[in-house]
Amino acid sequence: MVRFSSGYQQCGPSQNGRAVASSPKNESLDSISRTLARVMRVSGSRSMFARQAAAAGVGLTQPSYLLLRVLIDDGPLAMGALARAAQMDVGMxxxxxxxxxxxxxxxxxxxxxxxxxxxxxxxxxGRRVAGSLQDVRRRHLQRALSGWTAAELQEFDRLLTRFFDDSVGTPIDD
Structure with a gap:
């Protein structure tokens, strides 16, 4: 590890062989990546979805709910377009x-x-069933974020939306 006068530290090669400098920005990016992985693991888990569906009193699987949500949000779709929008295999x-x-x-x-x-x-x-599940999810968020101010919620929403848009619009490869 080499310390530069700027305070950055060279940490060694990344997966693609290029050296990566340690900096507050890189540390934040690493922390964001780890936290996102945790959020996706929990929010995308079958057990979390099963608890939400049970609380809503609906008998949907997670993939079925995803397809139903896409149709509610995007309107009637051909099967291929629906599968693409849900990022799902056409057969499934x-x-x-x-x-x-x-x-x-x-x-x-x-x-x-x-x-x-x-x-x-x-x-x-289908709209009512999806709405029941969405209500459970919304109430859970309300409880989880009950200590946040309206301004904090608006800022989080703004930043999360910006993050999503920037992530989707950025190529994965250099």
Missing amino acids: ATRQVGALVEAGLVTRDPDPADARVSLVAPTER
Whole structure:
């Protein structure tokens, strides 16, 4: 490790072989990365989702809820577009949509513009079921963030939205 007059420290090679300097900014980035991994592990866990679904009194799987949310947010979609929007394999999306159709939560009808294509759309019941689960999630956030001021919540929302937009819009490779 080499200490520079600027206070940065060279920590050694990164995974791609380039040296990485230790700095407050890099330390913050590492901390953010670790915290995001923890958030994704917990929020994306099947057990967390199962507890939320049970509290809402709904019998949805996590992938089914994701598809239903995409349809509610984006409107009727063809199966391929739905799978892409949910970042899901088409085969898995098709199986999940089949279960959602059987449960009366979505419909699958021919596209008026091209009868070879099926459009998937949420039903009113599907909207209510997703809304029940969303209400449970919102109440959980309200309790978890009850000590935050309105200004802190607005700033967190602004920064989280900016982070998401910047992350999605930035290529992974150099």
